[in-house]
Amino acid sequence: MKATIVLLPGDGIGPEIVAEAQRVLERVGELFGHEFTFDSHLVGGASIDACGVPVTERTMTACRSADAILLGAVGGPQWDDPAATVRPEQGLFALRERLGLYANIRPVRAFDELGERASPLRPERAAGVDIVMVRELTGGLYFGTPRFREVVDGERRAVDTMVYTELEIRRVVRRAFEIARSRRRRLTSVDKANVLECSRLWRQVVREVADGYPDVKVEHQLVDSCAMRLVTSPASFDVIVTENLFGDILSDEAAVVTGSLGMLPSASLGDGRCGLYEPIHGSAPDIAGRGIANPLGTILSAALLLEESLGLRKEAAAVERAVLRALASGARTADLGGGRDALTTRAMGEAVLGRLERPSRLAGAPPEAARG
Ligand code: IPM
Ligand code: MG
Numbered sequence: 001m002k003a004t005i006v007l008l009p010g011d012g013i014g015p016e017i018v019a020e021a022q023r024v025l026e027r028v029g030e031l032f033g034h035e036f037t038f039d040s041h042l043v044g045g046a047s048i049d050a051c052g053v054p055v056t057e058r059t060m061t062a063c064r065s066a067d068a069i070l071l072g073a074v075g076g077p078q079w080d081d082p083a084a085t086v087r088p089e090q091g092l093f094a095l096r097e098r099l100g101l102y103a104n105i106r107p108v109r110a111f112d113e114l115g116e117r118a119s120p121l122r123p124e125r126a127a128g129v130d131i132v133m134v135r136e137l138t139g140g141l142y143f144g145t146p147r148f149r150e151v152v153d154g155e156r157r158a159v160d161t162m163v164y165t166e167l168e169i170r171r172v173v174r175r176a177f178e179i180a181r182s183r184r185r186r187l188t189s190v191d192k193a194n195v196l197e198c199s200r201l202w203r204q205v206v207r208e209v210a211d212g213y214p215d216v217k218v219e220h221q222l223v224d225s226c227a228m229r230l231v232t233s234p235a236s237f238d239v240i241v242t243e244n245l246f247g248d249i250l251s252d253e254a255a256v257v258t259g260s261l262g263m264l265p266s267a268s269l270g271d272g273r274c275g276l277y278e279p280i281h282g283s284a285p286d287i288a289g290r291g292i293a294n295p296l297g298t299i300l301s302a303a304l305l306l307e308e309s310l311g312l313r314k315e316a317a318a319v320e321r322a323v324l325r326a327l328a329s330g331a332r333t334a335d336l337g338g339g340r341d342a343l344t345t346r347a348m349g350e351a352v353l354g355r356l357e358r359p360s361r362l363a364g365a366p367p368e369a370a371r372g
Pocket of ligand 1: 075
C-alpha cells in the first residue's frame with residue numbers, strides 16, 4: 001500500500017526517538033512491500049522558535065491530508081514561563097481538537113521480558129497487568145471556557161472551566177465499549193460523581209450507552225478510589241474510560257505500575273481513519289540530545305499506527321514481536337535499568353531493526369520460535 005505519514009518530532013528527545021521509529025517504519029515498508037512517504041513538520045517549542053506559533057497552518061494542512069501522524073513530544077523549560085501566552089502544549093491541543101481526535105487509547109501492560117523487578121510494586125501485584133486506558137481528549141478542563149486570570153480586590157484569581165456535552169461523552173464511551181468487547185468485556189468508568197456535575201452526566205450517559213452492550217460488564221468507580229486500586233490491584237482492570245484530566249493523571253500512574261513509562265505507546269483517534277500516535281512519556285529535556293532516550297514507546301506507537309490507521313495487522317505484530325525479542329535478548333536503555341551496559345537510542349533502534357522479520361518467515365515459523 002501507499003501511505004503518507006506526517007512526522008512531528010517536536011521538542012526534547014522527540015527528534016531522537018522519532019528517528020528510530022521512522023527507521024522501523026521504513027524497514028517495514030521494505031520487508032512487506034509498502035510505500036511510505038514521510039513528511040516532517042515542526043510542532044511545539046520548535047515551532048514557536050521558528051515560526052512564533054506552536055503549530056502552523058502548514059503543519060495542520062499536512063496533518064489533515066496525511067494517513068497517519070507520528071509525534072515525539074512537546075515542551076521544555078525554555079518555554080515554561082508561567083506568564084507566557086504561547087506554549088508548546090497548545091500545539092498538541094490544537095492538533096487534538098482541530099483533527100477531532102477525541103479518543104486517546106493507552107494500552108498499559110506489564111512486559112514479562114523486563115523482569116519482575118521493573119515495577120515499583122511487589123511482583124505479585126504487578127503481574128498480569130493488561131489495561132486499555134481510554135481517555136477523552138478534546139473536552140473537559142483542557143478546553144472549557146471561560147478560562148482567564150483577573151485581579152479582584154488586589155488578589156489574583158484564575159478560572160478554568162470543566163464542561164462536557166452528552167455527545168462528547170457518548171462517542172468516547174462507545175469507543176471504550178467496543179474495545180472492551182474485543183477484550184475481556186469489562187469496563188470501568190471513572191468519574192467524581194459525588195462532587196462534579198460533569199461526572200453525574202458522564203455516569204448517566206455511560207448507563208445509557210451500556211444498554212447497547214449487554215455483553216460488557218460495567219462498573220463505575222470514583223477517581224480517587226481508582227487511583228488507589230491502580231496500585232493495590234492493577235491486574236483487576238480491563239478497559240478504563242474516563243474524562244480528559246482524570247485520564248491524563250491515571251494513565252501516568254498506570255504506566256509506572258508496569259515499570260515502563262518509556263515503553264508505552266498511545267493512539268489519539270477520531271471518527272476518521274487518520275490518528276495521531278505518540279509515546280506517553282514527555283520530552284525529557286534533562287536527557288535531550290544525549291542519544292540515550294528509550295525509543296521503544298515511539299516504536300510501539302508506530303506499531304499502533306500501522307494497525308489502527310493503515311490497517312496493517314501483520315506488520316504491526318512484526319514490530320511488536322521485534323521489540324519483545326530485543327527486550328528478551330537483554331537489550332536495555334538506561335531507563336530500563338541498562339546500567340553501564342545501557343544501549344543508546346540508536347543501538348536500541350538497531351536491536352529492533354535486526355529482529356524485524358519478513359512475512360514469509362513469520363508465516364512459516366511457530367509462535368515460540370518467532371519469539372525466540
Ligand atoms: C499527555 C501529556 C499532555 C497532556 C501534556 C504534554 C499537555 O501529559 O499527553 O498525557 O496533558 O495531555
Ligand atoms: Mg500526561
